[in-house]
Amino acid sequence: MTDRWVETLEEQAREVLPEPVHRYFRQGARDAVTTDEATAAWDRFRLLPHALRDVTEVDTTTTLLGTTLRSPFAVAPTTLQRAAHADGEVGMARAVAEAGSLMVLSSNAGSTFEAVAETGAAWWLQLYLTRDRKVCEPLLERAIAAGARAIVLTGDTPVVGTKYDGPGDHVWEVVDPAWLRVNFPAGYGLAPGDLKATDLSTDDIGWLRERSGLPVVVKGVLRADDARRCVDAGAAAVWVSNHGGRQLDHAAATADCLAPVVDEVAGDAEVYVDGGVRNGRHALVASALGAQGVFLGRSPLYALATGGPAVVVGLLDELRAQLAEALQLCGTTSPHAASRDLLQAGPDVGSRSPV
Ligand code: FNR
Secondary structure, rough: OOOOHHHHHHHHHHHHHHHHHHHHHHOOOOOOOHHHHHHHHHHOOOOOOOOOOOOOOOOOOEEEEEEEEOOOOOEOOOOOHHHOOOOHHHHHHHHHHOOOOOEEHHHHHHHHOOHHHOOEEEEEEEOOOOOOHHHHHHHHHHHHHHHOOOOOEEOOOOOOOOOOOOOOHHHHHHHHHHHOOOOOOOOOOOOHHHHOOOOOHHHHHHHHHHHHHOEEEEEEEEOOHHHHHHHHHHOOOEOOOHHHOOOOOOOOOOHHHHHHHHHEEEEOEEEEEEOOOOOOHHHHHHHOOOOOEEOOHHHHHHHHHHHHHHHHHHHHHHHHHHHHHHHHHOOOOOOOOOHHHHHHHOOOOOOOOOO
């Protein structure tokens, strides 16, 4: 096994998953242009390493909203983890705890918040707000009581982006849709107010902060002006994401959107990124551009599918080792010390001067 196994996880998962589940995990919206471009956008960067630097001691740790992680890699919210592996989100959480990482639990998780909390993993709740905001309140209360440390408001899903399924069964013919509602009170999903809110605004950030008493992260921000609006409304962090290309197809690559967002809000809020990150070098580039956290969506799902929590631990450990090596070879000893002077001009690396 070489470190390239990370890049073959999707193929390995294809061998063990029912076809409709694998398709659901892999697919992007419409023609999947955004999904397909994501990794290539990170790969376009070229590095300008420093020579003659002492890199004996490397420290990959990072702190996200007060939680210290062994590396900037953390697990993004994804539904249907129970379709990847019988242990579902609980298995993912066990792995996250062992690897010293953090996971964001989807509001449509198929395991209870309490069972995830029992693993000891650091976790945040991801929330899709509903048309009637009150419908979310019991979910919020349950997550807070179980120990969620932050609320992640997904802002890019007023409606669910269309995906084209091929022939064969649809995912909901092989997976129980009840797995999306495990943490909601009985009867959720039947009233019109249960639908996703199409009227999200920055007011929701203040409402969530007040209602939960927890820091609020806004996920799905691609524009600097939106990042500023979120932070001015009280967001503790913005998460540059296009939902893995599953919402608006032809949305810009996150690797290209990160720098302008960092330039706008750095110092006022934390900035995270996801989308197509598949190796330690990608995280080095993200760190150099100013991201504090680097989230993984599909890779941990595929890892969970191929061998359960142990493979997720292997994935997180391997990515951390790759990042450490990339940092050393760049003459840098921590993600925080990585700055934009490591990146050769080419893609938009923004105007922020090196730290
Ligand atoms: C997602 N994503 C997602 N995001 C969110 O806010 N709530 C959710 O419930 C889900 N569910 C979900 C399911 C599946 C199967 C996928 C692949 C993705 C998006 C996810 O959090 C993240 O933004 C992307 O997956 C990151 O891109 P990569 O790492 O998959 O390339």
